[in-house]
Amino acid sequence: SYDLTQPPSVSVSSGQTASITCSGDKLGGKNAYWYQQKPGQSPVLVIYQDKKRPSGIPERFSGSNSGNTATLTISGTLAMDEADYYCQAWDSNSVVFGGGTKLTVL
């Protein structure tokens, strides 16, 4: 089976740039997706097809994907960005999620 690996936690100071990585074998050859989930809420898609933002997602969210690593970058991180973030890709007609990263905004 295909595995996506994320760091369990990332901390960032308010106003600074947060980077959350997602690693998988030849992930750069697939499309990567990112979801934000706040406590008690459903996940929200924040990045699709590596770097595209759905309507309503702030410009401070961006994505990249190359080699074995996809990265979600949050520029000028706000307190409201504190949440769990999950990456996702497709493998053999199956959806695969990373284990999730808890982003703490200090």
Next chain:
Amino acid sequence: EVQLVESGGGLVKPGGSLRLSCAASGFSFSNAWMTWVRQAPGKGLEWVGHIKSKADGGTTEYATSVKGRYTISRDDSKDTLYLQMNSLKIDDTAVYYCSTLRNGGLDSWGQGTLVTVSS
């Protein structure tokens, strides 16, 4: 506005069955690929399976952990997605979400329904 409303969750004993529903509105349900995702308490997201639109064949795919026990179906006349869960195990305890699949991503999600498997 896209709306997805799951229902049918509850408490069930190990070995029991349950059917979840997801009522959709605000978009063309018949043209949509739909998926179920679950999240065990305090854990991450786990894909359960998905179903294509009938125009794309209406076929289903399942996670290994539920294959042979779960069945995803759809009723396009009712704009409703279903998840039939049989032979439930304690490890199936989770919040179950339905979502739309578009451009490869899960772009709209319901609020989820809690399934608890316990004796």
